[in-house]
Amino acid sequence: MLQNLEPPKNAFADNARFIRSLIENPRLVGAVSPSGPVLAKTMASHVDISGDAPIVELGPGTGPVTQALLERGVAPERLILVEYETKFCDLLRKRFPGVNVVQGDAYGLKKTLAGKIEGPIASIVSSLPLLNQPEADRLRLFDEAFEMIAPGGVFVQFTYSLWVSPMPLKRHANRAAYTADGLAPIWLNLPPARVWVYKRAR
Template structure:
């Protein structure tokens, strides 16, 4: 079920900055340098970022993990949704994006490292279970077994029933249903306003 959008203007005004053409240039350069790591030629559009954030419940107490935040469009949407920056943990592989994220979201914990080894990357850095994981990683560039391993790591660090939220430009789920057994897989409406159009997939491990 699609959750209603929520805004928190006070947090948004104090802690975020808009995504501009400079971000497009940063993303494009990163994509040319490392296309399999960046996975996209531009940041997620605002409509897609809002769709991803809708599946996070800001009233639930706990940490939200964002993996592959890039220049921060989804981070911004999460704060708009009502998640305080202090409850955000961001894993970003690209060292050039890390200081940008730290500047834009000073309350968030920004970790430079490999999200596909999330448990190791966050070892000793978090002290409570996650209430959600929000991923903008280019999963389709990795073998299915590595995608499943990432999903399992995030679930192991999360509260029971916490969602793993991932977008894709494709039609099929980026982590195939047949590879994850009883894990539920639900797709959002297609986000036509994004370029290219995308869909969000929400995974939950049975309680």
């Protein structure tokens, strides 16, 4: 399945892309380098890859989490990547043929994915720098996401804030509707990061 993929060939080039994007738009990028392989694999490991419903990735950047999902066995045609930056979209289409790349705003997720998916989403994996955004925008994204996620599906998010959930569930008007599981910090990532897995509460 992966023999047709063009894997990342130059980590320095990817880092340079992130730095340029960070300088141009720090609120939307929020990182100086792509996610490391341990972080990417950790995020991918919490996605149920059974079935054939679409899996949506938000803020894929240069594609390290995309690569981890494909290596785990997700079929390329199941992946829908929502990316705001044009240059990252062009790179993703070249690097991952067969994967669906949608250029658009993840903070208007229902509008961005309108007409792009059929049926519910299996899971969402996000590398968005949520803590760079106003709380209202984060909560709107979260609510829209779970309107589209199938029962039992998860929203997987990483953050560089090791002790604070990027989704402010304690202040959420519907906080009882969701649960949050913060995994152990990944110290091997640069900078260290933490993965959070959100689900509907039973």
